[in-house]
Amino acid sequence: MSNFEALDQRGFRYFFQFTVLGYPRLLDRYSPWIGESIATFIELSDRVGLDRVIWRYDPIVLTSLTDISFHLENFERIAEAFRGYTRRCVISMVDIYRKSRKRLRLLDECGSPVISAKSLPADQLESLMTGIYSRGMKNGMIVSSCADRLDLEPFGIYPGKCIDDEYLNEIFNIRVPSRKDPGQRKTCACVVSKDIGMYDSCLFGCQYCYATSSFERAKKNFRSHDPNSPSLLGRYEADRSLQAIGDGESE
DSSP states (O other), rough: OOOHHHHTTTTTOOOOEEOOOOTTTBSSOOOOOHHHHHHHHHHHHHOOOGGGGGEEEEEEEOOOOOOOHHHHHHHHHHHHBBBBBBBBEEEEEEOHHHHHHHHHHHHHHOOOOOOOOEHHHHHHHHHHHHEEEEHHHTTEEEEEEEOOSOOOOOOGGOOOSSSSSSHHHHHHOOOOOOOOOTTTTTTTBSSSSSOOOOOOOSSOTTOOSSSOOOOHHHHHHHHHTTTTTSSSSSSSOOOOHHHHHHTTTOO
């Protein structure tokens, strides 16, 4: 029995948001090779269906190595590979958080400083966004933004939601409350949800990552992970009532 079949039998509903960027190693130190990521995405789509795999091309990081021409060519190449394997693409411009600011300063020393989206001339922003929108549409994808501070609606790119009540109703025929999650950023449109992820747990070493403040701490946490445990770190056992709900044994 596959993992997907096991989830299906237990009544879980699931979909995937899958980031594929294809950045140079200066930005994404340990991310999988782009060809491997594309192949994995396609295999996943074949297994669960194109409506349950969403391509994330974010954050968009502008540097001398990843300028507008790079992004338009790179986006088009990946979008063409994903044609027929997804209907949705999510983008956002990079935000410089405190956790990543020091790492990104190192790009200055390498002669490839990050270009702030706010400082991008209007004609260049239009060229980038209209180019991404048209390439997405050409390959059968709706392009939306994620918690972006820039107004991208003039280019056909409207704000989206990672946790989207309308999408969940469309894909799974379930209705969830449409109230915005008050614990998220002002620009985030996600509805109320429970995040079961964890900061400082990823080993990819992306220089712009806001979820990792210490790569060494991430390695330590990773070594503490037990794949047979119900929790990410250590072994937290849920109480019986929660287990019953997870097993589909209670109403």
